[in-house]
Amino acid sequence: MARAALPGRLNWQLGRVVDTIQQTHRAKSLVLDLPNWPGHRAGQHVDIRLTSDDGYQAQRGYSIASAPEDDGVTLTVDRLEGGEVSPYLTDVVEPGDEIEVRGPIGGYFVWDASLSGPLLLISGGSGIVPMRAMLRHWAAAHPPVQVRLLHSARSLDDVIYRDELMRLAAFDEADVRIALTRVWPEGWRGHRGRIDREFLLGAAWAAKDQPRIYVCGPTGFVEAAAAALVENGQRPETIKTERFGPTAG
């Protein structure tokens, strides 16, 4: 598998949608068949380009949700109200359709099973998508590395890949902790409220354990989590961040 594309080779290609899976009321996964796919690393993304009849183009980046070991390339798209691209991808696109894709892209927010140290993933909302690729890569390669996911969502129904995360939590070396910020079911024993400094103190490994930390979510979520981690004594150079916002719509 070619890991890095050759210099200058990042061409748009047509990907055929082979399956769509509704994940939550807002998020939908698209499984793509990409004939010229060089393979990807967990955490990378693709750009998608839509062209209207009059030639107007809109382009957005979407994280890859599938592991390098998986068949096909899966994207999970969160529908943003009033967005130019995401409502088309979640509401209009059907299996058999073709969409323009370029990728894989990204060399910073990536995790490989050969890396040492406990792996700490912190995500908000659809920030779970690149984490899901890392978690599946971890499960497939199964390195001797502990992994912990701290995920924040508005309600349990908003947790993308909820069933898969619960199955993953059954591994001894994996730990999944969900924070619900708005609504929680009766008897909810997980965290209530945002992922804050206090929650991170109890849930993150100490800096001396040299965790590799990845934070992905809306900009405000990422800034708050990264600042709280540093206040708690984590070394900034061990924290990798990826922000998204309305421009991702």
Added chain:
Amino acid sequence: MTYLLDGNAIAGDLFAAFGREMTDVVGKCRNCGTASVVAELCVYARAPGAVARCPICDAVVMVVVTIGGECHVHLPALELQEPA
């Protein structure tokens, strides 16, 4: 409206312009001297193009504009270091 993102958001355009992955490349701000990886730059992507600022001193270090399908990158204050 502008909204703060980071260098990951312009990774595709930068790859297309430079012919290689750029988010893990270190760039030194010519205004304050801070070295950051491109992924950590503050990016405002809702302008007609994208503007990247130094995360420490806020200087505009990079401007990315796509015209007619071609991506143009201007580096007013970023010294890109050769990848290791």
